[in-house]
Amino acid sequence: MISLVIDQRRRDLGGFEVGRVLPHHGGKMVGPFIFFDHMGPAEFQPGFPRDTDVRPHPHIGLSTLSYLFEGEMTHRDSTGVAQAIRPGEVNWMTAGSGVTHSERFEALRAQGGRMDGIQTWIALPQEAEESEPWFAHYAGAELPTYEGSGLWARLIAGEAFGASSPVKVSSPLFYVHWRLDAGATAQLAAEYPERAAYVAEGLIEVDGRQFHGGQMLVFEAGQPVLVKALTPAVIMLLGGEPLGERFIEWNFVASSRARIDQAKADWRAGRMKLPAGDDKEWVPLPGDPPPPAGPMS
Template sequence: MIDLVIDQRRKDLGGFEVGRVLPYPQRRMVGPFVFFDHMGPAEFQPGFGREVDVRPHPHIGLSTLSYLFEGSITHRDSVGAHQDIWPGEVNWMTAGSGITHSERFEHLRANGGRMNGIQCWIALPVEDEETAPGFVHHGAEELPSYESGGLSARLIAGEAFGARSPVKVHSPLFYVHWTLAAGAQAQLPAEYPERAAYVAQGVVEVEGRQFHEGQMMVFQPGHPVLFTAVTPAIVMLLGGEPVGPRFIEWNFVHSSKDRIEQAKADWRAGRMKLPDADDKEFIPLPGDPPPPANPMS
């Protein structure tokens, strides 16, 4: 019933490491989930450098979903959103026809502390790839939750376990945060054709095998999956209906290669609006020369 096991690949993004899981050569997507990064865990001291921040950059054809276990991120984008995200909350940004945003670690820089969370990209169905861009934030108290027998569960997005998240999605999917006490058991039902589970912390046992932090299990369809926590654990469940293959280049995701080329040209030519509250710098297209220094920044 386990079709594939993916080990995260650690990548340094400039003073900050992430564990990249999706896309993977043998498995580009799980349902509409086309990108999955584990941010951290990392410990920051007060006053760390601004090179850790993610400067303004563009997206098309997808939604981003940021979810934290520890720490905080300040989001600013070109539709006017300016939002801090804290553990258990949801930042859902729909790029659609095009959006730019930045992610900065302002509270951590001021106070120090740990950063630990997941960022996903979710491909939009073909009919919604050019939808109007937008942003929504949901507090932890808005999300359906459940506790029993050493299991604490929160439905982040989509529908699962008879519940529906208030986060507006564009295709059938599920994304769930499980926290398991040692010895606790929980079952993933067989209701979606594509399903996976990522161990964000601890060790779990599935089908007589143990899996540890940084590993994703991708499951065959049609069978429920039983998890047993060997240690206290955090497991992220994800999947849904497939939306078809996608091209991915830099921060652009789309069903059309030509549309990605157009987005690259638009970004290179400065035709994509920067966030109003963060427009003094940006990340150039990979391979392009860096932008000239802005004497006003």
């Protein structure tokens, strides 16, 4: 039933720790999901340094999906969008042929507080890899929810459990937020060929084995999966139809290495527009020197 267990790897992104789960050498993707970071949980004091912010950086060939349990951050991108995200909401950005964006913690810097959430990247099908970039924001009230028998569930994106999310996706997938009371059980159906569950918090039992926060379970195809919460638990379910081989390097995803090489050259040469009002700094390509003062282009 369980084909792979992935333990998150804690990484310091400059004053802010994330738990990286995907990509993983044992299986880079789950359906179209190619990247999965648990942001935090972290406690911030008012006035923390701006170094914690995620400065402008580029993407191609993917969609980013940000979802928070606690906290707030502000997204700005090169399509002209500036959008704060708060708990239970969705920020979805499709990079397509190329986009740049930043994520800044302005509200937390002013007020202090906790930050806890998930950012995942979803690879695009080949026919959409060079599409125009776009962005959409969805309020939590727009997303289907269910509650009963010790389970609260929200369908963030895609289709699952007989429901459909309004979040516009590019290929068949599902992404679900579960909260389970201690002792509650819930079942993940076998409707998609690739499925996984990430334990964001708590202790669960699957197939007679126990798993804790920070672990992702990747399941074999064709069988439903019964999950029992041994303590109050938060679980993210994800998966979908596979897209075929994808290459990932830094912030770029593509079905060919040549396209990634082109994106690297474009970023290094300053050919990718930066977010309006946030063009005084950016993240250099790994191995490159830091950017000079002033706008990139």
